[in-house]
Amino acid sequence: MKPSIKILGFMLCNCFFWYTNNAQKYSCVLHRVNEVIGLDFDTIAAIATAPGEAGIGIIRISGKNAIDVGNKIFKNRKQLSLRDCEERKLNYGYIYDPKDGKKIDEVLMVYIKGPYTYTKEDIVEVNCHGGIVPVRKILEVILENGARLAERGEFTKRAFLNGRIDLSQAEAVMDLISAKTDISFNVSLNQLEGSISSEVKKLQNVLLGMLAHVEASIDFPEDDVEDLTYSNLQEQGNLVLDKINRLLSTVYTGKILREGLKTVILGKPNVGKSSLLNAILRENRAIVTDIPGTTRDVIEEYVNINGVPLKIIDTAGIRETEDIVERLGVDKAKELLNEADLVIAVFDTSEELSREDYHIIDLIKDRKTIVLLNKSDLPSKLNEEDLKNYLPNKRVISTAISKNEGIDKLEETLEDMFLSSEVQISDSTIVTNVRHRDQLLKAKNNIEDALNSLTLSMPLDCIEVDIKGCWENLGEITGDTVGEDIIDKIFSEFCIGK
Ligand SMILES: Nc1nc2c(ncn2[C@@H]2O[C@H](COP(=O)(O)OP(=O)(O)OP(=O)(O)O)[C@@H](O)[C@H]2O)c(=O)[nH]1
Ligand SMILES: [Mg+2]
Structure with a gap:
């Protein structure tokens, strides 16, 4: 049987009262109310x-x-x-x-x-x-x-408190100003235009609908409201979970856009790692000599290759050594390998594969790696087929870094990997903000709890708590349900005058 007009009306009212009651808890909403009733801010x-x-x-x-x-x-x-x-x-x-x-x-x-x-x-x-x-x-x-001197981000804060933009859009303003590449600029622009907000608001609407059904079912247990069935709620809950998972799947790309693709240059001593760093940066950033063990510390630099943001890290050559300083450098290089998004492994083709090379092959075989066969200008002693057999499915590029040969091929490969499915950025709604990620994770936990409770046919008021929790987590992204302390913290990270 279809729900009666009375029940539908009641559901809507319930929904509205629940929303406004909860909204009253949050200072930003109060500010917006203040604005509506005419309590203006100072100048x-x-x-x-x-x-x-x-x-x-x-x-x-x-x-x-x-x-x-x-x-x-x-x-x-x-x-x-x-x-x-x-x-x-x-x-x-x-x-x-x-x-x-x-x-x-x-x-x-x-x-x-x-x-x-x-x-x-x-x-x-x-x-x-x-x-x-x-x-x-x-x-x-x-x-x-x-007038009084504005605080950091206070102009944008007013745009938010006066309801012109939501919190995720305000955060996008800051990202837009600090964008280092075309891609991160475009993603921030999308967010400023409301890409995250519109996805989140769609989800919040589904959740509000679910809450209205739950409330009506609790208040009118005797009515046969067909849509209130557990399976209906389950269907909508799964839809929300799918959407949240999809947004969360963009977090990795978002991290790369924010921090750069963490790219570690690895190899035994003297293969040309620091030469590679200098060639990519187009400046003599690292010391290059023909003495093995020249680089002992980690050198990190940001570089933009055809729009791809890289955090490129030159490391000490991997070998066993008695030298304490060099050994610390080698340990650090291995440590960095674990956090790397990408490894560029450099081999010297003018020498046969050595024990250190085999150790490096072992370290990188399960990692996303580009293999460079360097010093291709010298007579080759390295058995390339052997190396390719040890490292199947890796992209291999021949280079003569000191002669600047093969660098353009490496750059094309990096761009290609970034733009292809290996490192996806095709989705225009990308979660780049750590705060948004954390709220999405909380929202995911809450909706999963609600779905589990539905499977176990738990009482509806228990399920309602989790659905409300999910709605609130999502509201923290747009700022509908965020506390004043969080708002102050976000805007304090802005520059003055914005
Ligand atoms: N012939 C030739 N020499 C190169 C090439 N690339 C680098 N070299 C030389 O190899 C030597 C070592 O280069 P580096 O860049 O310092 O090597 P590295 O891997 O950083 O060495 P460590 O810091 O000791 O681990 C230098 O003399 C470079 O000029 C190349 O493509 N061909
Ligand atoms: Mg070096």
Whole structure:
């Protein structure tokens, strides 16, 4: 039998009341409520451009008094103040100190009334001469005339608290600013446009539907509400679990985009590992000599190869040694191998395979590895077939690093591996943020618990707790259910003026 209108109505109300009751717990929602009922925030200002000498510097003001502040300190050539100038237009004029009427700088100034601004508040932006002194002087006069200095990330925090973007989008702003490669920039841009939020919101809606069914079933046990069956909840729960697993499966790629593909160069001494690092970086970063055991410590550098972010690590040549410093270096190299996303194993083709080479073959055989047969410019003594038999299914590239031969092939291979299924990045919704990953893992645990309880036909109120838990975990990603302490921590990692 279909559920009656009465039950459906009740389910919806229940759902709404549950949502609002829970939402009240969280400060961010209270802020949004404050905003709706008119408790505005104060007026903030900060320098938005990087410190130092530059063509222009920008100072931004946001809040209910922003235009008043701008009004007090600006006059255009016709002696009109800011409010009398056109909105959303760069107005040419001067900043004056109202204390003594002294001219401070020649500027272009714009004001935009909320809510169609970055923060949804009134915004004023001053474009002045770049350089530490003019920018600082103008900021000082702004602060003396009704604004206070913004905290880190406070403009974006307001955009969030005023409901223009959610928390995952605010976090994407920071990622966008700090993006080191085209790929991580594109992923951050997707997140800013709401790729994570929309996936999470879809899941939250499914969970809200499940909760409404559960509540109706608890409140109307006597009604035959067909959709409330355990199997129906199970079906929806599995759908949520699948989606969460899919998002979690992108975490590895996200980590690479954030931290770079951890690539360890490994080989016995003197095969050309440091030469390779220098060739990839196109600078003499590491010392290269023909003395085996030259590199003793680990050298880490970030490099961008055809858009692929690499954290490339040169290590000490692997061999048994009495030298304490070198031995520590060798131990460190082996340790790094365990954390590596990728290994570049270098062999010297001008020599036969040695005991150390066999040891290295042993270390890398189960790892994602590119094999380099280096010093191909010298007469070959190494039996390549033997090596390929020991290391089947590995990509093998012939190089003469000191002559810069084969480096482009290596770079193409790295790009190919990154873009192919070996290291996937084709999915536009990629979880790059550790906080999002942690919440997804918690959400996964909760929905799995709910599914187990459903299988065991446990009472519905027990199952409800886990579904609510899952909904809350997902809400922490978008900021619907996040506490003020977490919000403060997130925005404290922003730069000033953003
Ligand atoms: N002929 C030739 N020599 C090379 C090639 N690549 C590197 N070399 C030389 O091999 C020697 C050792 O190079 P490195 O890059 O220091 O080797 P490494 O593996 O870092 O050595 P360790 O730090 O001692 O482990 C240097 O003299 C390089 O110039 C190559 O392709 N051909
Ligand atoms: Mg070296």
